[in-house]
Amino acid sequence: MSLVTKIHAPQIKIPATYMRGGTSKGVFFNLTDLPEDCQVAGSARDALLLRVIGSPDPYGKQTDGMGGATSSTSKTAIISISEQADHDVDYLFGQVAIDKPFVDWSGNCGNLTAAVGSFAISSGLVAASRIPDNGVCTVRIWQKNIQKTIIAHVPISNGQVQETGDFELDGVTFPAAEVPVEFIAPVDPSEAMFPTGNLVDELEVPGIGTFQATMITAGIPTIFINAEALGYTGTELQDAINSDEEALARFETIRAYGAVKMGLISDIADAKIRQHTPKIAFVAPAQDYVTSSGKNIAADEIDLQVRALSMGKLHHAMMGTAAVAIASAASIPGTLVALATGKTDVSSVTFAHPSGTLTVGAEASLDNDKWTVSKVVMSRSARVLMEGWVRVPALSD
Structure with missing residues (x-):
């Protein structure tokens, strides 16, 4: 058997954090850690996220990627210092299709929202002056997909995000720290809550x-x-x-x-x-x-x-x-x-x-x-599952 093969470009590696937020999990990125052409919306970004998650997969398993072959585990989040006044970070959510080559940017993931605050704090995206030594850090999130404000109340112990606790969330096996999340003005007065004008x-x-x-x-x-x-x-x-x-x-x-x-x-x-x-x-x-x-x-x-x-x-x-x-x-x-x-x-x-x-x-x-x-207010929980680099084949290869 010949070992001579065509030489391909090596994999690239990108800093990333794999997190659970509520009953979902996904791959989190700091915007500035992405390749330059993926820091803006477009085909390059979509192609990268598809490859990270392992889509499209005709087998429906996402074996060759970070996805878990369900809608709640085929997710990505891109976080950056906010461009909005009175907000700490911008949060962009990408729902990655499992068996089709597209990323849906049309909405938010409320579950992953619970992890945004802790990711932002741990990644240095929240001003140190806003983080107490012990207590609760209020992280002001601008949700870019839907152009809304979300407030996450993240518990802090000894200046670090506290992820462990006894809060139980149905759909999640193990307890963790409680993270109350406020969705501010999910429908503001300028919008139609009922698009047809009818309750039914x-x-x-x-x-x-x-x-x-x-x-x-x-x-x-x-x-x-x-x-x-x-x-x-x-x-x-x-x-x-x-x-x-x-x-x-x-x-x-x-x-x-x-x-x-x-x-x-x-x-x-x-x-x-x-x-x-x-x-x-x-x-x-x-x-x-x-x-x-x-x-x-x-x-x-x-x-x-x-x-x-x-x-x-x-x-x-x-x-x-x-x-x-x-x-x-x-x-x-x-x-x-x-x-x-x-x-x-x-x-x-x-x-x-x-x-x-x-x-x-x-x-x-x-x-x-x-x-x-x-x-609208609800409590969720979140924790880091793994952090380091995610690797993908060079997309131009």
Whole structure:
């Protein structure tokens, strides 16, 4: 056997940190550590991130990259000193498709947001004067994808980010330090929280049916439908949906028509290149169920059941941005989410997802017949999994 082979360019290495944030994990970069042509939006940046994560992978495994072959583990974040006044860092999120060659920049990842503050502090992107020796560092984040402010309250011990603790988050196996996160003005007064102008619409999907739907833009554009209308109870776990190809195709078609009605795309075909947004979710009243880990949750422990799909699959827990949409919709009487709670005044809601429960609060108000949400608050956790360099083959080879 001949050992003579064509000489290829060596791999390049880029400083990176692999982090868990909430129920997601992804590869974090300091913007200035990226190759120069990848420090700006464009094909070079997308190609790099695809190769880092291991996409596109027709096998759907991302074996040759850092991705974990699920929507919640196929993520990237780029952090930089903020260009916005009164903010510490800018945070740009890239959702990497698993089996297709594209990176979706159309929305945020609320779960990874919980890790942005600690990454920024540890990377020297937050002014030392703002970091206490012991206590909490308030990191002001400008979320560039959606042009919104997010505040992360990061615990500090002896001048360093404290990652360990006893805060438990359903969907995450081990406890860690609690990181409260505030999503400030997820819908500001200049925007339409309900793009169609209605709390509930009739969403007609040719060949499938017509569904009542609450379509809201808060945190992330989301379409809510009653579980019963889809033939579900609302207590379903991942396998019940993700093993059913017909069901997944049906959800994707509904999502595409909903995206058109929300004005996010002009043609349903465009949904194929906008997989990250909108999300589609189904809701049901509170009821007993067993989580994916075998834990029994009683109906009186929760306000409602919610299941959401991300990148074409049922999520194992709940996307943080979708939780913002859930809290916002629950706080507004008449939406399908609020109706599912059976309550008329909801400022904080505890909803069930496949892995357990999550409590999230929203401050909503009605002014001149227009609903606005000033803030949504939830607690997550985050920690560094690995740090050093990520290596990829030279993309020009």
